[in-house]
Amino acid sequence: MKSRKSAKIPQKxxxxxxxxxxxxxALSEFSEQGLPAASTDAIAxxxxxxxxxxxxxxxxxxxLYLAALESVYENLVALEQEIEVEHLEPAAAIxxxxxxxxxxxxxxxxxxxxxSMENFYRARHLRKSKxxxxxxxxxxxxxxxxxxxxxxxxxxxxxxxPVDFYxxxxxxxxxxxxxxHSLGVIFEREMTSAANIERRRRTVVxxxxxxxxxxxAMRARPPRRKLGRHVSLVS
Amino acid sequence: MKSRKSAKIPQKxxxxxxxxxxxxxALSEFSEQGLPAASTDAIAxxxxxxxxxxxxxxxxxxxLYLAALESVYENLVALEQEIEVEHLEPAAAIxxxxxxxxxxxxxxxxxxxxxSMENFYRARHLRKSKxxxxxxxxxxxxxxxxxxxxxxxxxxxxxxxPVDFYxxxxxxxxxxxxxxHSLGVIFEREMTSAANIERRRRTVVxxxxxxxxxxxAMRARPPRRKLGRHVSLVS
DNA sequence: ATGCTAATTAACTCGACAGTTAACTGTCGC
DNA sequence: GCGACAGTTAACTGTCGAGTTAATTAGCAT
Numbered sequence: 194m195k196s197r198k199s200a201k202i203p204q205k206x207x208x209x210x211x212x213x214x215x216x217x218x219a220l221s222e223f224s225e226q227g228l229p230a231a232s233t234d235a236i237a238x239x240x241x242x243x244x245x246x247x248x249x250x251x252x253x254x255x256x257l258y259l260a261a262l263e264s265v266y267e268n269l270v271a272l273e274q275e276i277e278v279e280h281l282e283p284a285a286a287i288x289x290x291x292x293x294x295x296x297x298x299x300x301x302x303x304x305x306x307x308x309s310m311e312n313f314y315r316a317r318h319l320r321k322s323k324x325x326x327x328x329x330x331x332x333x334x335x336x337x338x339x340x341x342x343x344x345x346x347x348x349x350x351x352x353x354x355p356v357d358f359y360x361x362x363x364x365x366x367x368x369x370x371x372x373x374h375s376l377g378v379i380f381e382r383e384m385t386s387a388a389n390i391e392r393r394r395r396t397v398v399x400x401x402x403x404x405x406x407x408x409x410a411m412r413a414r415p416p417r418r419k420l421g422r423h424v425s426l427v428s
Numbered sequence: 429m430k431s432r433k434s435a436k437i438p439q440k441x442x443x444x445x446x447x448x449x450x451x452x453x454a455l456s457e458f459s460e461q462g463l464p465a466a467s468t469d470a471i472a473x474x475x476x477x478x479x480x481x482x483x484x485x486x487x488x489x490x491x492l493y494l495a496a497l498e499s500v501y502e503n504l505v506a507l508e509q510e511i512e513v514e515h516l517e518p519a520a521a522i523x524x525x526x527x528x529x530x531x532x533x534x535x536x537x538x539x540x541x542x543x544s545m546e547n548f549y550r551a552r553h554l555r556k557s558k559x560x561x562x563x564x565x566x567x568x569x570x571x572x573x574x575x576x577x578x579x580x581x582x583x584x585x586x587x588x589x590p591v592d593f594y595x596x597x598x599x600x601x602x603x604x605x606x607x608x609h610s611l612g613v614i615f616e617r618e619m620t621s622a623a624n625i626e627r628r629r630r631t632v633v634x635x636x637x638x639x640x641x642x643x644x645a646m647r648a649r650p651p652r653r654k655l656g657r658h659v660s661l662v663s
Numbered sequence: 664a665t666g667c668t669a670a671t672t673a674a675c676t677c678g679a680c681a682g683t684t685a686a687c688t689g690t691c692g693c
Numbered sequence: 694g695c696g697a698c699a700g701t702t703a704a705c706t707g708t709c710g711a712g713t714t715a716a717t718t719a720g721c722a723t
Contacts, residue, residue, distance in 0.1 A: 205670090205671090205718085205719060205720090206669080206670055206671080206718090206719055206720070207670090208669075208670070211670080211671090226464075227462065227464060227548060227549075228462075228465075229461075229462060229464040229465035230463075230464035232709080232710060232711085233710075233711065233712085234709085234710065234711090235710095242671090243670095243671060243672055243673080244672095244711090244712090245670095245671070245672070245673090245712095245713085245714095246670080246671070246672095247712095248711090248712065248713085249669095249670075249671085253711085253712080254710095254711065254712085306548065308607065308610065309544050309547065309548050309606075310548060311609075311610055312544065312606060312607045312608070312609050312610050313462060313541065313544050313545060313548070314462075315609045316609035316610045316612070316613045319609075319610055319613055319614075320613050325613070325614075328614060329614055329615075329616075332614065333615075354627065354631070356615050356617065357627055357628065357631050358631070360603070360604060360611060361600055361631060361632075361635055363603065363607075364599045364600050364602075364603035364604065365596055365599050365600065367599075367603065368595070368598065368599035368602065368603045368606075369595060369599065371544075371547060371606075372543065372547045372598075373547070374546075374547050374550045374551035374554075375543065375546055375547050375551045375554055376595060377551070378551045378554055378555050378560070379554075379560075379563060379564055379567070380564075380568075380591050381564075382591065392589065392592055393592065396589070396592050396593070396596060397596075399639055399642060399647060400596055400635055400636075400638075400639045401635075402646065403635075403638040403639045403641075403642040403646060404634060404635045404638045404639070406638075406646060407634060407638040411637065411638065411641060412634060440688085440689060440690095440700095440701090441688090441689055441690070441699080441700060441701080442700090443699075443700065446700080446701090467679080467680060467681085468680075468681065468682085469679085469680065469681090477701090478700095478701060478702055478703080479681095479682090480682095480683085480684095480700095480701070480702070480703090481700080481701070481702095482682095483681090483682065483683085484699095484700075484701085488681080488682080489680095489681065489682090
């Protein structure tokens with residue numbers, strides 16, 4: 194009886210399905226319109242659910258936005274965790290990571306949009322998320338392990354600050370997508386053409402590997418003991 | 429008489445001043461609230477001008493937004509043009525450019541916000557700008573000249589694609605600021621502390637110079653070993 | 664069946680905001 | 694020193710959208 198019922202597909206009532214439908218519609222609406230311009234009426238219409246259900250399940254428009262934001266981050270973290278690069282040479286592992294990131298941004302424009310939006314609003318919502326802790330470590334973990342292997346084997350330089358390094362990789366990968374429209378207009382270029390994406394992959398890999406394999410002599414500021422002065426700028 | 433009048437400061441009527449006040453207020457309001465959440469009432473109140481004036485001078489909220497966007501781009505272009513790096517060694521010139529960019533983003537959060545916002549809305553307004561042509565060449569010009577000098581003297585590699593290279597520099601510089609809030613929350617770091625900014629400068633300079641001075645042998649193209657599927661594409 | 668609760672619905676409230684109207688005033692040319 | 698127009702004002706309009714109300718229905722336990 195119970196099994197027969199749960200086996201059946203969407204009847205008239207199904208809490209989980211309704212919730213999920215709302216969340217999916219919200220993901221699209223928010224990432225297309227932005228938080229203020231997105232309308233709950235539109236979201237309800239998009240998924241064929243009564244507007245009241247949004248308030249029933251998510252409390253408010255902001256509650257729904259937060260849920261969508263969290264789901265987007267959960268996706269990313271899940272992906273980054275299941276990546277297996279331990280069997281690759283450090284340099285190849287870095288390259289695999291970069292390609293993974295680029296593929297992810299390419300296939301998940303929602304993520305890119307949410308990231309931009311959330312930053313525009315000063316991470317007001319992310320800051321409040323109860324799941325924040327879950328987003329913290331996973332991101333740098335994989336990179337830190339690759340880095341350590343590469344440093345032990347002498348292939349990578351020793352003085353890499355992991356967080357700044359991680360930010361650099363992300364920057365090189367994501368800014369190409371998050372700013373694709375203004376870049377496309379200004380440089381009159383089809384940013385997402387296969388050829389341009391492939392060029393981008395190669396450029397990012399070369400930027401990162403050349404940095405990691407930079408000879409000591411070439412460094413901007415030899416990381417010996419404490420050096421007070423800065424590279425060039427006055428400040 | 430005439431000179432006496434034009435010497436006097438803001439009386440009751442002053443078209444240019446009013447227009448300028450509106451524009452300044454719009455810059456703040458739009459970059460803080462975003463296009464949809466920014467309100468013309470708020471802008472009018474901010475600068476102590478009657479709301480009707482916005483429509484008198486700019487036609488509509490979108491017209492005002494476009495004017496603000498253009499003013500922000502004009503600022504940037506003006507700055508990039510007056511930079512004098514011809515007397516510097518190519519490597520030092522690159523470093524100067526990077527520092528200039530970082531300083532600019534640091535001191536002009538409005539610009540960073542507008543860039544994010546405009547990209548979020550798929551460059552819908554930038555695309556319509558009549559001043560678009562003015563924004564195109566200046567940006568890559570300086571870099572192209574530095575690159576050429578460095579290549580002629582043999583200090584830089586020959587196979588640098590200028591646009592992709594320019595995008596990489598921008599990415600490394602701007603993403604740190606445009607995403608500072610989510611990064612700050614996730615890595616529990618004060619992104620704009622003097623120490624972290626200085627570290628960032630050094631990292632970006634090293635990324636860029638190591639790329640430019642990368643030995644042929646190290647390039648991604650015909651890699652020593654089994655490097656991934658994506659790398660080896662022709663351009 | 665009967666009653667209880669979770670899920671769903673249509674219809675409503677109310678404030679905010681883009682844009683408008685039309686009256687009014689300072690300034691300048693003549 | 695007056696007429697015309699650029700610049701300025703307060704008050705208004707209509708729409709849209711977040712959130713609410715209260716009635717209704719499906720399913721489930723007993």
